Amino acid sequence: MAYLKVEGLVLKNQDYKEADKLLTIYTPEGKISSIAKGVRKVKSKMRGGVQLFCHSKFELYQGRSSLVTVTQCETINSFTSLRTDLDRFAHAVYMAEITVELVPDREPNKDIFYLLLTCLHFLENYDPGLVTRLFEIRIINLLGYAPELNVCLHCGGSIERDAKFSLEQGGLLCSQCAGQYKYATNISMGALASLKALSNMNLDKCCRLRLGSADENELSSLLGRYIELRLDKKLRSRKFLNECSGSI
Numbered sequence: 675m676a677y678l679k680v681e682g683l684v685l686k687n688q689d690y691k692e693a694d695k696l697l698t699i700y701t702p703e704g705k706i707s708s709i710a711k712g713v714r715k716v717k718s719k720m721r722g723g724v725q726l727f728c729h730s731k732f733e734l735y736q737g738r739s740s741l742v743t744v745t746q747c748e749t750i751n752s753f754t755s756l757r758t759d760l761d762r763f764a765h766a767v768y769m770a771e772i773t774v775e776l777v778p779d780r781e782p783n784k785d786i787f788y789l790l791l792t793c794l795h796f797l798e799n800y801d802p803g804l805v806t807r808l809f810e811i812r813i814i815n816l817l818g819y820a821p822e823l824n825v826c827l828h829c830g831g832s833i834e835r836d837a838k839f840s841l842e843q844g845g846l847l848c849s850q851c852a853g854q855y856k857y858a859t860n861i862s863m864g865a866l867a868s869l870k871a872l873s874n875m876n877l878d879k880c881c882r883l884r885l886g887s888a889d890e891n892e893l894s895s896l897l898g899r900y901i902e903l904r905l906d907k908k909l910r911s912r913k914f915l916n917e918c919s920g921s922i
């Protein structure tokens with residue numbers, strides 16, 4: 675890449691030197707680390723478009739050094755409410771951290787970009803817990819970590835009741851097989867039905883689903899742990915989210 679014109683979402687935004695910012699931008703072309711020079715100056719035209727969670731059109735330049743520079747930036751949607759409402763902010767930070775940590779650098783994936791963009795739009799208007807569970811299961815699926823949600827992953831038998839979920843193996847276990855797995859956790863049939871709907875339904879219709887608080891808490895814990903196990907590290911924003919909303 676010498677020049678690249680691309681739309682993107684600002685997932686990380688850190689002050690650097692006197693007036694610059696270091697940005698992590700997620701684009702359909704992948705995740706790009708860059709520097710936006712002088713954007714903290716009051717007169718900077720790029721100031722608005724580099725704010726956290728902004729959806730903007732970027733022009734990027736990469737010279738001989740490895741650092742990518744933002745040369746132009748025009749705001750498409752600033753997602754203001756995600757920065758002014760603490761609960762929605764905490765959920766957006768969590769989705770951003772999952773994307774930064776789970777998606778490899780510079781790996782193009784239009785589906786993940788569209789998922790994140792859609793979920794940030796949903797987050798402005800719908801139940802933040804529901805939207806975040808939707809984001810978690812969809813990004814897991816898109817990255818090839820989809821759990822088995824229909825039959826027992828050990829014997830292939832159908833799951834009628836008393837289901838368990840193996841975080842390590844990724845999927846359901848029937849009551850007969852669960853004993854052979856060390857890290858099998860309970861999953862209620864209600865939470866399982868919600869998880870299947872979030873995983874399979876048309877994305878645009880998912881924001882209208884209703885998720886009861888018990889199912890939401892169960893899925894929040896299960897999906898958060900599932901992602902952390904794949905990353906082999908804790909997500910810092912899960913703790914922050916817990917403090918802000920008590921949802922995990």
Ligand SMILES: [Zn+2]
Pocket residue numbers: 826827828829830831847848849850851852
């Ligand atoms: Zn089984």
